[in-house]
Amino acid sequence: MNKLNLSKQKTKQARKLAGAITRPVQAYIDTHTTISVERTVLRVLGANGMNKEGVPVPNLAVNCLEGKLAKGAARYWVNALLHYDGNLQKLNRAVAKGKDISALEMVSDVKLNKVVRPLLGTFNKQITANVKTRNMMLRRYRKKDDSPLLYLIVATGNIYEDVKQAEAAAHQGADIVAVIRTTAQSLLDYVPCGATIHGFGGTYATQENFRIMREALDKVAHKEKRYIRLVNYASGLCMPEIAAMGALERLDMMLNDSMYGVLFRDINMYRTFVDQHFSRMLTAFADITINTGEDNYLTTADAYQNAHTVLASQFINEGFAGNAGLAPRLMGLGHAFEIDPSLKNSVLYEIAQAQMVREIFPEAPIKYMPPTKFMTGDIFRGYVLNSMFNLVSGMTSQSIHLLGMLTEGILNPFMQDRYLAVKNAQYIMNATADLGREIQFAKHGIIAKRADEVLNKTLTFLERVNKLGLFKSISKGLFADVKRSPKGGKGYAGVLRKDSDYWNPVEDFLQKKLKLK
Amino acid sequence: MNKLNLSKQKTKQARKLAGAITRPVQAYIDTHTTISVERTVLRVLGANGMNKEGVPVPNLAVNCLEGKLAKGAARYWVNALLHYDGNLQKLNRAVAKGKDISALEMVSDVKLNKVVRPLLGTFNKQITANVKTRNMMLRRYRKKDDSPLLYLIVATGNIYEDVKQAEAAAHQGADIVAVIRTTAQSLLDYVPCGATIHGFGGTYATQENFRIMREALDKVAHKEKRYIRLVNYASGLCMPEIAAMGALERLDMMLNDSMYGVLFRDINMYRTFVDQHFSRMLTAFADITINTGEDNYLTTADAYQNAHTVLASQFINEGFAGNAGLAPRLMGLGHAFEIDPSLKNSVLYEIAQAQMVREIFPEAPIKYMPPTKFMTGDIFRGYVLNSMFNLVSGMTSQSIHLLGMLTEGILNPFMQDRYLAVKNAQYIMNATADLGREIQFAKHGIIAKRADEVLNKTLTFLERVNKLGLFKSISKGLFADVKRSPKGGKGYAGVLRKDSDYWNPVEDFLQKKLKLK
């Protein structure tokens, strides 16, 4: 696909710059860990459950390692496991009851290595089985054409209500169901446990909730003869933990961005960069597609003016993702249809941007967000904006198509809003099924020129970021008009330089599996 | 504009066939007149008013000419005028009171010719002034771009309510307002008089109603700084009379088709062919754009299967219109967006057909009808169908764009439906303003192939019609799946062969003006 005549040379240069930008950050990542990464390691190694106050075992375990965490929590966990006869259940129970695992006598590294192997084996088996099941179901209910996957959200706050709405969504035609998280969860430094029925504008991401929804969607998949992908958020202060949970419960996609938390949730940047790397190794291993969050830039900044920041961020996300072993086919790079609809030729610009992203990242399953910012209380107008979005998405072969809700400007979607959204997309994508293949763009026309212009601006922008360095660029507000200081934001205290004898068998395992070392 | 690579050769051939098809019909037309043509002549020569029972003077006058009409009603009218001292008012009053103008002593032809001259002069002045006023206003409120003219209907049945709704429509953004006629008017063999407030699914076409609406639209034009074109129907048994009324009251467009009445109103074909010719001479002289009715074919027959009958009919309408002195720029050839929306690539086929019509008739102000047949009670779905219609219309540069109503499948449009329709079209046409210029179609792609296929089928079809002759083709149901016998249908009794001394000074006048002789 090459309709825009984009310069290969320029995209190569952009990737080079993104490499240069991410390199120093990656060096930092490689030498650091976070409390959240450590908790994730424990989860992978079987940490589970919570105490009476609802504090999860991984948190309890890590909390008692103050001062020692830079050696790797795994060391103490696996050591403790030996003290409990290798019985995870017992260990979990003990930690939940307040057992301090830092105070136990330490065995040799050789011993630790031996004990950890079956734990990793179990993990390996679980994840491999999940990947197999997914692939089997995908093959069984293969989609007939290459039109975008239709993505619907549910957000009742109650996992059981969510299930009902997800079933309805699947019935209506969704290929993907995302369970929106309750508002403030990204700022919690732990992941709640169990099935939950109270959320605010969304439902808690818990492993049990994941399991319940997965089961429900598998059931409905057989009924509708369509595999329904499940999405949640590996994002916020517990990014890698949720990634692990998702891997275990066979989620198919994870919202996961290398900078979103920094920019939009004021999470510390060091914390985020380290966390995103570990999360992505996990999702890569579990064959889970990430969805990046560049679309968010366009809700606070003008979408026409700032198209290049989206592309720049995609290159950076791509760079980081590559570092974590994610194949391009798992990089759901994000962007959005957010240009002011009153702008003359706005749809042409949207086509230009969507086609550009499609061509620059040919293997990536591009995630395309519907209009949100310019959605008002006039649902009829909104319905038509969505139809243009559907048109552009289909004709530029976007991959992950978030359905626009005609009530976006008003309230959380009603059940009927989802139905209308699916019908809109299905009609337009079928009625224009081959439009993309059918048309060429004028060589120096508005569309081709616009794409070239955005690419040029992106290069200039990346050069600037490279000169300043990513940390400084963010603190100067180059992305999304938001300024964050390197040591500010939530969660910086949870970042640690790895000790020389830092031990992380899960990391080692993942790196080996992903051929990163 | 040549995006489809349509064969010039084939379109030339189609025009040749249309010429061959219309020629024998035209020969019939030239040697015949109808009661409606004769009434029209009298109207042009000042016949006006009605009797106590509401029978219009033109009808009263023509009615008393039984057996003599083949000599031309003008002869008797002008002769009678001499008997009333050249005072039209007196003559009209006398006829309304029952005066038989056939019984009066006849003066010489020379005398008649002399007396008719000032009458024609008055008519000439009125119409010329109308054309001038229109052109002046059009220049004054010139549209900035070449996007389609937005066409809205009003249909309250009450001319004063119509005015309110037309004003609102203009405020909302209409360029054209059509006053829909009351249901059965096309079958009346007279045109009612005066302002009317009771209609059924529409408002009576009367000269006074025309005047009232014209005045209102001129007022609103100054307010909105946009000339608002007024449309009515020169169609049915009184086709030429209404054309004359429209010319006098400065209507800007007239629904007028050479076969619509035959196919959809079961009006006799001879009657219709003769009437349409005279109507069109009048509209040509008054610089009024006709709108043909090919769109109607697609409401009873499948729009994909029968696209070629539309194109064939357009060639035939073009042929007849040319015979009547209409310039291509006044030929609003009709077609419609009526392909089953569930058909894969339906929008591509719509693009193909719309672009094809645009290219084959480059100077004609193509009239494009919105989806109607596939509009259901689901207004949201309907709103999106209309948005695709708006898209196709804008990108293929249609000229006269009838706005689709989201309630089309349910009821006569509400005021808010018109507003929503305008907003939909304005958004899409602005957001895709340059899309047509921006894209090319794949050389042997679906669109180009489809257009070629329709053109080929049209040729075959026209050949068949030519072989059978138009009269026989219609009686065999070749158009719109409707069969009509040559002498069947309404109004055949009103067709007469012209006598050798037939006198029609209005026809002579028009032919001279239009340089037809």
Add this chain to the structure above:
Amino acid sequence: MQIRPYGDTLDDGAVQLSFTLPMSNSEKSREAAKRFVLKHGFKRCEITSAEALADNFTMFVVYAWTKLGIDSSEVKDVVSAAPEIMNFDEVNLFIKEHVKRPIVIVGACTGSDAHTVGIDAIMNMKGYNHHFGLERYPMVRAYNLGAQVENQHLIEYAIKVKADAILVSQIVNQKDMHLENMKEFISFVKDKKVRKQFLLIAGGPHLNHKMAKEAGFDAGFGRGSYAEHVATFVARKLAGKSK
């Protein structure tokens, strides 16, 4: 059990509305719109959009929440004319076995209504939406008289061909003309004293079984009806086995 609309939670009673008030667009007319909605029993409402259609007309989009519901027992008795539809083959077989002769059906779009597409959809050979029309049924003799047919003429024709059932199509419902016309039809049938001879069936986008029954017909069919609905109903009735 009380039934209420479901927005995003059971019984939240959420309803979307739109309408136009003959007032200019202002805080005052927004308040008027709100009160108008609340006057209809809604407990809460929000004007989400207000757009001027003209100087003195404003269109509102409103979301409203109600506590009023309907009792499911209220609607228990509702039945459709042919609750269990037989398909093309089943109907023909059923007629062969139970009626034991072809059935005769006459239909038209009556009065001033000129819309043929609806009655054609039911009767013509090719049918509609991939559902064959009655003319295609081996066990049905179908006569489609087209549109703008006088009620009298239709009845006389039905008598002439000894029809089992008469189909009346009505598309236009402005000023309730469909109901008027249907009532006229029934009164003519009664005048002619042939009411018992025919199954009388009405159809059209603004009709349903209940409305048709109320107008004196035996059955009514609305939007989305096909030939097999009619055929099933007629066949079962003639076989005395309607369910």
Add this chain to the structure above:
Amino acid sequence: MQIRPYGDTLDDGAVQLSFTLPMSNSEKSREAAKRFVLKHGFKRCEITSAEALADNFTMFVVYAWTKLGIDSSEVKDVVSAAPEIMNFDEVNLFIKEHVKRPIVIVGACTGSDAHTVGIDAIMNMKGYNHHFGLERYPMVRAYNLGAQVENQHLIEYAIKVKADAILVSQIVNQKDMHLENMKEFISFVKDKKVRKQFLLIAGGPHLNHKMAKEAGFDAGFGRGSYAEHVATFVARKLAGKSK
């Protein structure tokens, strides 16, 4: 005078509705939908579309006609916070002439609400929709504290900079949290005994003047508000010349 919706004729009372019932799509649920609508005072209604959203959920599109209207006198008293808006230049001039000093305005999006775009639209330099924000007004000192700001913090900040007016933005209205939060704000202001010191102004897509007044604010602004609305209101109030 009674005011009723206008479909295509004065007082026809036509309203469009859509909603979902937790019932399967059937003649029965269509009847239920109809009765549900009629229960809300409509005289006549037509189900124009019924679509299954899931096995047990059906969405309806309905047109209904009502005879209920509202009395125009009922809504006579409705006023907006700033009925006659001054533009950018006029406001600045007005402040210069009548207040005779720059006015100080502090604003934030409060509570857990993280939406900054609304308050930015009113306050930031660049404004919104080609309407400059308050920061650009020469005669206004504007302090925008952003989103997720605690009510307490906002009030203390206002006291500190001697603000004339405090702007509170509330975007999220789920479970009425905007109103809760506004009430909390007012009670803190009262606790601090500074109610009289400030003009209190609330804004957001789910608010209007009336609602804000009811919550204890001096003014409220809804969708489509711009800086000049706020500036006009504050300037006039401070000059004692509000109209």
